[in-house]
Amino acid sequence: MIGAFRHEEGESHMSPKKWLRALYIYINSRLYYKLIIAVMILVTLPIVIVTTWATYYSTKNMVDEIFTTNTSGVQQASSIITEKFDAIDRVMHSLVMDGHFITQFKELSHEDSYRRHGATLTIESTLYSLHYTNRERIRSITLFADEAPQIISIGDQERSLLTWPSIEPTPHYQFMNHYRDQTFSFMRSINQFETRQSIGSIIIDVEWDIIQENMDMLKTEEESAVFLMGEEGELLHQPYHEQSIDRHLFQDVQEAIKKSEEHRSYLTLDDSYVFFDEINNGNMYIVKVFPKSIVFASSMQIVRIGLFVALIA
Missing domain, CATH: 3.30.450 (Beta-Lactamase)
Incomplete structure (x- = not known):
């Protein structure tokens, strides 16, 4: 059999399909190689299962934490900014x-x-x-x-x-x-x-x-975007000038907010999670855009660790 394998291996015109078949026959005829492959499967399969399980639940828990933290954060910032605006309005009321x-x-x-x-x-x-x-x-x-x-x-x-x-x-x-x-x-x-x-x-x-500290409270990630948006989708204030924002995002968020359910304070777009809350009776919104790439990068870190463990094993 070895001779047949070597004979076929030596043929210059041998196709990849025939080569793989010959390799399969050669390995299948040797118990030693069967044991090696079986051990590799027994070692790596649990690692793959555990890595997949850990990636899934870690991503799920991270997304849940992102939604909980940012939803409450946006609502708190909105409440504080609204109170500051109302305080200024009370100054006008004291005159008129x-x-x-x-x-x-x-x-x-x-x-x-x-x-x-x-x-x-x-x-x-x-x-x-x-x-x-x-x-x-x-x-x-x-x-x-x-x-x-x-x-x-x-x-x-x-x-x-x-x-x-x-x-x-x-x-x-x-x-x-x-x-x-x-x-x-x-x-x-x-x-x-x-x-x-x-x-x-x-x-x-x-x-x-006057609202900078409230914006900073939400800007907990370098990749995220925090801004104030008008009810027509126009940008009102974006203090982080070093960060560019796609202008189409404002219209996408504005359209999504109009279509969203009442009292809902988050949206899921193709590449990001959007958290928002209204200020000034809905005349403006405070918005935070959280890229999904942050979640993906965290998941890939777990996958890399799993692959590293599998290689060592």
């Missing part, structure tokens, strides 16, 4: 719901210059007090009187009558983002108590830094 302030505000359009000047000083003093009390959160407070017309501003932000935005009377504050200087604004209309007609408006400018 103050009868004495509204009276002084209407005095800005009085025909008597002394009364106009006195009202201006009173309003500036009120704004300065509010700005100083909330200086860690508020960059500037600016008022616009429709009839005067006049702008009164306290803080770093400068505005002009030409660039003053149109602010409609609404139950909630309006939001405006400023990409260039990394700030955003809360805006409200100032209305008369008797007629509810608008007599002016107020803008409070805030730096995005």
Whole structure:
């Protein structure tokens, strides 16, 4: 048989199929090789089974931990950011719901210059007090009187009558983002108590830094992305400028959020897990994108260890 094997092996025109058949016949005829193959199977099969089992349950537990940790983390960050936004809104409410302030505000359009000047000083003093009390959160407070017309501003932000935005009377504050200087604004209309007609408006400018620690709390992996997104899918704030984000991701997340079930705070995309929660009654969302590649890399580490053990065995 050995001679036959060597004879076939020596043929230059021998096909791979015939060569493998000859090798099988040769090994099958030797008990020694049978024992080696049997031992290899007995040694490696349990390792393969254990490695497969460990990879499956490790991946499952990791995914469960990812969902639990990030779902609660996003909800906590959303709650804290919402509270910070509400605190700024309460500053505006303290003005627009103050009868004495509204009276002084209407005095800005009085025909008597002394009364106009006195009202201006009173309003500036009120704004300065509010700005100083909330200086860690508020960059500037600016008022616009429709009839005067006049702008009164306290803080770093400068505005002009030409660039003053149109602010409609609404139950909630309006939001405006400023990409260039990394700030955003809360805006409200100032209305008369008797007629509810608008007599002016107020803008409070805030730096995005007030929520930086809440964003950092979610950015626990270098590969993950954390950002604020508007209800129309536009990017509002992404403080990690060294990390580029595919613009199509915003639209994908926005469409997925619209289709998702109520009270659901996570989504599964093709290559990532997305965790989100609404801020400001759904006008914006805080979003964390967790790449599935992190889970895959962890699973491959277990597979490599299993292969290493199998080779040693």
